[in-house]
Amino acid sequence: MPIYFYKAKNLEAEEEAGTLEAKNPSELAKILRKKKYFLTYVKEEKEEKKGILSFNLDFFDRFFKVPLAEKLFFTKNLRVMMKTGVSLPRAFKILSRQAKNSKFKQALKTISEKISKGNSLSKSLGFFPEIFSDLYKETLKAGEETGSLEESLKILENQMQREHDLKSKVKTAMAYPMMVLIMTLLIGVFMMIFAVPNLKVAFEELNVQLPLTTKIFLSSADFLMKNWIGFGFFIFILILVLTSYLRTKKGQKTKSKLLLKIPIVSKIIKETNSSLALMILSSLLKAGVPVVRGLEITSGALSNFYFKESLINASKVVEKGGKISDSLKPYKNLYSPMVLEMMEIGEETGETSEILKGLADFYEEEVTNSLDKLSSVIEPILILGIGVIVGFFAISMLQPIFNISKGL
Numbered sequence: 001m002p003i004y005f006y007k008a009k010n011l012e013a014e015e016e017a018g019t020l021e022a023k024n025p026s027e028l029a030k031i032l033r034k035k036k037y038f039l040t041y042v043k044e045e046k047e048e049k050k051g052i053l054s055f056n057l058d059f060f061d062r063f064f065k066v067p068l069a070e071k072l073f074f075t076k077n078l079r080v081m082m083k084t085g086v087s088l089p090r091a092f093k094i095l096s097r098q099a100k101n102s103k104f105k106q107a108l109k110t111i112s113e114k115i116s117k118g119n120s121l122s123k124s125l126g127f128f129p130e131i132f133s134d135l136y137k138e139t140l141k142a143g144e145e146t147g148s149l150e151e152s153l154k155i156l157e158n159q160m161q162r163e164h165d166l167k168s169k170v171k172t173a174m175a176y177p178m179m180v181l182i183m184t185l186l187i188g189v190f191m192m193i194f195a196v197p198n199l200k201v202a203f204e205e206l207n208v209q210l211p212l213t214t215k216i217f218l219s220s221a222d223f224l225m226k227n228w229i230g231f232g233f234f235i236f237i238l239i240l241v242l243t244s245y246l247r248t249k250k251g252q253k254t255k256s257k258l259l260l261k262i263p264i265v266s267k268i269i270k271e272t273n274s275s276l277a278l279m280i281l282s283s284l285l286k287a288g289v290p291v292v293r294g295l296e297i298t299s300g301a302l303s304n305f306y307f308k309e310s311l312i313n314a315s316k317v318v319e320k321g322g323k324i325s326d327s328l329k330p331y332k333n334l335y336s337p338m339v340l341e342m343m344e345i346g347e348e349t350g351e352t353s354e355i356l357k358g359l360a361d362f363y364e365e366e367v368t369n370s371l372d373k374l375s376s377v378i379e380p381i382l383i384l385g386i387g388v389i390v391g392f393f394a395i396s397m398l399q400p401i402f403n404i405s406k407g408l
Contacts, residue, residue, distance in 0.1 A: 002044050004028050008037035020126055034296075047104055065103045066131050068167070071159045074099070076106075079153035089116040107131050120144055134297045135159075135280060142288040152287050159283040166275060166364060170268070173371040175377045189224070191393070196221035196298055203400055213396040253309075256305035268370045270334060273307040275363035278339070282356035323347050348397060360370045 004027060008016050016037055022028035029039040075097055083093040089112045107128045114124040122141035125132040136156060143152025144376035200218045203210060210218070224231060245251040260266050280301050284294035292315050299311035310331040317327035325344035328335055339359055346355035 006032070006039060007041035007044045007399050008032045008039050010037050021129060066101050066107075068160065068164050070099065070101055070104060071131070071136075072157070072164055074104075075160060078137055079150060079157060082150050082153065088121060089113075104131065119199060121149070133301065135284065135301055138289050138293060138297055139287040144164050155283050155287050159279060162360075162364065163276065166272065166367060169261060169368060169371055170272060173375055176375070177382055180382050180386070184389070188389070190223045192217075192377055193228075194280045196397070197225060199397055209400075211396065213392070214400055215223060215292075217393065218397050252305045256307075259304070260306065264370070264374055268367065268374060269304060271363050271367045271370055273302050273304045274335060274339060275360050275367055277307060277311065278356045278360035278363065282353050282360060285353040285356070291324065295324070307334060308329075324352070 002022070002024075004020055004025065006020060010016075010077050016076040017019070020028055020031060022031060025039070025042045032039050075080035077095055077098070078091055081094070082088075086094070092108045093116065096112065099108055110127065111121075111124045114127065115121060120141075122137050122144055125137045125140065139152050139156050140149065143149040196217055200221065203214075203218075223351060246255055259269050277298055279292050280298045284297060289297070295311050295315035295318060299308045299315070302308050302311070310328060314324060314327035318324060323344070325340050325347060328343070329340060329392060332340070342355050342359055345354035350354075395398065
């Protein structure tokens with residue numbers, strides 16, 4: 001995407017200038033309007049010519065994200081380098097050599113060059129919104145403005161470490177049931193393609209009367225054998241359409257609504273999103289980011305549509321002079337009474353950041369406990385489900401053989 005140099009003003013006539021990546025000037029204007037700024041001047045910056053290899057990397061990198069673990073490693077090393085007095089351009093250049101991800105490596109090199117030319121760190125990071133989130137940029141921007149960049153990096157490091165640990169726990173808990181389901185599916189397809197056709201030949205030779213369930217299995221195996229290319233193509237298209245739908249606003253809303261209605265899973269979704277929201281908002285407030293902007297950034301970091309919506313609406317209420325605790329009270333189905341009560345206490349005592357951090361710690365432990373319970377519940381359900389499928393298949397295939405034995 002092209003990079004634009006822009007100038008913009010807000011309602012207080014304060015001017016902001018900088019560079020941002022956008023598809024076109026219209027999209028740039030929309031991005032600025034979200035920040036309460038109005039575009040007054042725009043000019044596309046000419047990029048350096050790229051080679052074929054660089055072009056190919058850019059094309060394929062669109063489909064891959066820089067892993068959170070790599071960004072966490074980078075943040076830790078950058079903080080250490082700043083503490084020892086290494087200049088920012090040199091630190092980015094050194095860290096670009098250590099980066100494993102080609103997209104990240106190129107981004108760090110470019111950022112080093114931008115800082116050397118006089119751009120601030122936060123504006124240089126703005127060239128790569130797909131790598132460095134608003135949370136990352138705004139935290140470092142607050143650090144630059146207050147002269148506490150090293151402290152801001154420390155806050156980011158802690159927040160990213162906890163986010164990484166939390167997401168790893170969820171992924172680990174879901175890995176086992178997903179593997180079991182995939183293996184069951186593969187074994188089922190293998191049986192349909194290789195085992196069932198052989199049994200069909202035997203039944204036809206013996207001219208035996210087949211039960212309905214056996215006929216269903218044999219017909220399914222026939223269909224897979226004759227139309228496996230078409231069936232595979234249909235599954236591929238189905239996955240593609242479903243994935244595309246889930247990326248839309250309506251799809252995200254539908255997915256979020258379904259997940260919030262599933263027993264046990266609903267509890268984990270609420271606890272995970274609450275923990276992330278509290279954790280991120282606490283980090284932003286501690287770094288000195290304004291509350292309204294902090295709520296907007298936090299909403300963008302969450303996965304559930306309804307949690308996102310609650311924080312966006314809360315930012316509008318707070319912008320008009322309301323409290324965070326009051327703005328979230330209409331969402332008692334998402335946030336527990338304890339969260340709302342503790343937020344209110346934090347606002348009254350001026351310790352909102354610390355109280356949010358304490359709540360995030362509590363919910364992080366709750367997520368761990370809920371995931372353990374989910375694992376203990378899913379395992380017997382999977383075993384029972386697989387047992388029913390295998391038993392149904394065995395009875396369907398063996399029943400004709402028993403009928404033959406009785407006739408002898």
